[in-house]
Amino acid sequence: MKGFHFSILLSILFLGISSCAREKSGVQKTGTHPDIFPDYVGVTIPEGIAPLNFRIEWDSVRHSELLIENSKGKSLRVRAGQAMKIPLDEWKHLLETSKGDSLMFHLEVNRNGAWYRFSPFPVYISSDPIDYGLSYRLIAPGYEIYSKMGIYQRSLNSFDQDAIVENTLFQGSCMNCHSFRQTDAENMSLHIRGSQGGTVLLNDGNLKVLDTKTKETLSNCVYPYWHPGGNYIAYSVNKTQQTFHSANPKRIEVFDHASDIVIFDVKRNKLFSCDPLRSGKNMETFPAFSPDGKSLFFCSSKVDTLPLQVKNIKYNLLRIDFNPESGKFGSSVDTIVNASASDYTISFPRPSYDGRFIAYTRFNYGNFSIWHPEADLWLYDTETGINKPLEALNSDQTESYHSWSSNSRWIVFSSRRVNGLYTMPFIAHIDADGNAAKPFLLPQEDPDFYDMTFYSFNVPEFINQPVNMNPDRLEEAVNNEHVQLRFEERND
């Protein structure tokens, strides 16, 4: 009896194999690259990146086979269904031997019993390394009310994500504007908003909570940027309002009625500023120190009647000298990018850490680019003065926040290109001349992840190591240990 069963099993197995072999022999070539999500066709990736798992965007896919090979003859084969999940270890091994090379992805798909072979597509492996991971805020793309949210960190060479802090720890709170000193995870600033709120400062691993509103300043500190030396953080202070569009495609308009820039002296717990950064007739915001620490870039616009004249609000990119030893500013302000002259506005100037480029967001008006579908990323070359759109990175949907890797060869940016609402983190290689390669969406273990999530990836920042913020210590500091900042008037 057992023998009888065994022979039946063998027959079935044989039939199965011969059937597969027969199907595979009639593979039809599509002559096109596959339609996959995320779109990894022709992207440039770093060596230390998690597997590029993807979903085949065809209906009725039952089986699929993927062969990935490099020019040295190393390969990796995966059999799957609609969702292609590449084994982590084999992927890492393949990438280790492919630095500076390219991988070819050969994909065959069985749809309704017939096999199709797509044209192979390349993925380029840059020899430029990337940082340990990313930090971002996960928040539902809502309006005024926020449910669960948090600041999270994600290792780039795996799918591991940890919460740095979640707002469930401080009920009813919101948290935003996390920032690092040039990707340094030991020097971080973030704001907790709400009744227990404050600015959390992680300075060389030591944690303290600051109350940043003073009677001399407009508001609590808002948009941050660390001085490369770590002794200062530039913040904007803003009187912000939001209102809501009634007709598609725009949803929200956020604008400032007034804003200034202040510098926080980390060691002395003091804020200071200067007249050009606190001008009454202009609004100054989005500060960013140059990598040598001797300049402060910022955006500035004339004040107008809001929200009626919101379309008249156009910010330019300006620069002022800064002496990190004395903490004094220069007397003159230079215009770096005169966006208003071409009827545009800009936000988020971010100098590359090698000092060569300034990436920024350009859009039609205002300062809150995330709700502007026309917002695109631009690059200003400080050596040549060439100012150009990063066309390889832009789409017909919003591209907004962006930050550089520590070696200035990678940029991570938020984009709404996938569905027009949920912000997702894309990473792109930028070469030494400012040429951008096709960006890739941060890989997730489950290719359906971005469809199923309720969260936007907000303010993606590179980090050089995991952030070590003890939530118990944070809770204690937020609840009991606030340091009130003082504003220092200066006459220089």
Added chain:
Amino acid sequence: MLKKISLSGLSSLFFGLVIFLFFGLFYAFHLHYQEQYQLFLFTAHYFFERVMQPGGLSNYLGAFFTQFYFYPWIGSFILATLLIFFQRILLGTARNLGAAKNFFVLSFFPVLMYWGLLCDENYLTGGLVAILFVSLSNYLYTFSRSGTVKILFILLGIPLLYLIAGGSVLFFFLFLLIYELNEKTRSWKFLLLFNLLGVLLILTIPFFLKNRLGMFPPVSSFLGVNYFRFPINFPVIVVVIGFLLVALPFVSKYLSSRQFPLKKSILIVQVIVFLLFGSWFIHRSVDFEREEIMEYDFYVRMRKWEEIIHKAEVKTPQSPLSVTCLNLALGKKGQLGDRMFEFFQKGDEGLIPDFVKDFTIPMVAGEVYYHLGLINTAQRFSFEAMEALPDYQKSVRTIKRLAETSLINGNYVLSKKYLKILQNTFYYRKWATYLDRAMKNEDLINQHPEYGVLRRMKLDRDFFFSDQEKDMMLGIIFSEKKSKLVFEYLMAYCLLNKDIQHFVQYFPLGETLPYFTIPRHFQEALVYAWDVSKSEVIKDIPYPINREIQSSLNKYRKVYTSQSNPQSLLRKDFGDTYWYYFHFRN
């Protein structure tokens, strides 16, 4: 057959039937309400996300059961079953301790209390599941007398139960403690070890897991389970029930072993006390006013306009939200201008409620904006309602609405995202799959009786939303889309605000609309406007006014001007007119 079932069994069945009928017949819309404010997904990610926190499994199972509340009779059955299971476990525990049969009524008290709690829409099913887990653990504990098994119960039971049922584990430990103190054969060394282990585990495990399984403040972290929708509120009555479930088995045992007056008639005494206490407790717990609001809201959600009007005809709604639902139904059936003052009105608050940071009002207000064609605003209100849920849940009703608004706005990719989420639910899967397929055919969407109409009503001209200028917004929408519903809302808004001047100013906007006659209340307002400003009303008024309305106004005016207290006299004949609202309603 019945002879084989004991009196306690029959009582449980009867009690279960009462609960089943109560929720099915009288409290069905509370169940609908619960169902809409969560989103249970049949995905591994949802499971692990929910389970990986103290009390997570109870929350998960609670949400699992709640998804079936869309069908109230199934929901009633689930609740009745869970509550009766709770009672039978308590009874079994008491019996295992040696309680006499005629003390079985005591086991109904905590169950009755939990039934009362569940009459509050903010008490969630997960809490009941957690209490059940604890009761079941207590019950299982009574089966063994072995010291080793008991130590294992402590060592494994406390950590496991903390993960499954959160802070309710305290009642497990208390039960074990009392149980062991009652065991005369235990040595003091055993008791010392037992207590030390228990106290150590109870104190250290929550401390160790805090901020490791989710980040929560100390009390929420210890409680784990969402007994109450608002985590900031400590569920005191659940704690009372917890103590009762610990104490009652021992009390039953104690009473069984003692002689005292009335012991022979103890069953009757228990039944009388239970009925008296039960009637009082359930009476103070139920809220039929809220049930009525939930019913109106549910009908709006299901587009059951005629049911709303019929319900209001039987009993006019009083709360602003119910009135909002009624006015929307009247508007959708083309009766707003003719009938709105037949019912109690609550100013413009009962027409289009203002936005508040809450999860109920924006949900209803969002429905109004949706049907008016203000799709962006409908989307915002629904989204905000979901985000305002204090227990950090997502709302299946909102996700469905977001799929619809994205579809109407033409963002199919976004709509498909929401539909994909809904395809992982029990009830909405079929609808989501249908709509997902329908999107492949643009004509199908354009011809859809609701989405097609709303797509055509969708605004082309953008403006900033303003709660304070609803008439301006309605005017802009009407000027663009010429919707009869929008026109009637604009007119109703002026009428409800007693703003006759703007009513008269805006009224000519509707002259192109296909009316056979001007709606009754609009005629009443027009004739009144001319009456107060001109002497010869009929002669001057440029609109066709029904003579009956004119003569009715003359009669009304006569009483109104001649009587010192005309309200009571006018209510009978003129209570359903705009004039009465204008003069006597705040």
